[in-house]
Amino acid sequence: MLFLAQRNFEGLRGQGLAKTMLKVLVASTLMALAVHMASEQLSHIVPPTSLGGELLLVGGAGGIGLVTYGLLVWLLQVEEIGRLRELTVGRWLARLRTR
Numbered sequence: 001m002l003f004l005a006q007r008n009f010e011g012l013r014g015q016g017l018a019k020t021m022l023k024v025l026v027a028s029t030l031m032a033l034a035v036h037m038a039s040e041q042l043s044h045i046v047p048p049t050s051l052g053g054e055l056l057l058v059g060g061a062g063g064i065g066l067v068t069y070g071l072l073v074w075l076l077q078v079e080e081i082g083r084l085r086e087l088t089v090g091r092w093l094a095r096l097r098t099r
Helices: 002-008 017-045 051-075 079-098
Strands: none
Touching: 017 051
């Protein structure tokens, strides 16, 4: 996809896409490892034999994945995450200030 984007959009050169993709790949891989390990450990604590157990297992592992990915993209300083935060949290805070 990156190849097609660079071929079709001349403005993408020098934008650091490869660097960003590498950071996101590292964060995603480590998040997947954390989710796998968490689900293995949680399945020993909460047996997935009922709907409640399955929900706790999926929710717990998913929550750990979300926190892991969030911390990693913050530590790796992925610029797009900062921009996303500015667009969401920044607007929310601006609305609170104007009230």
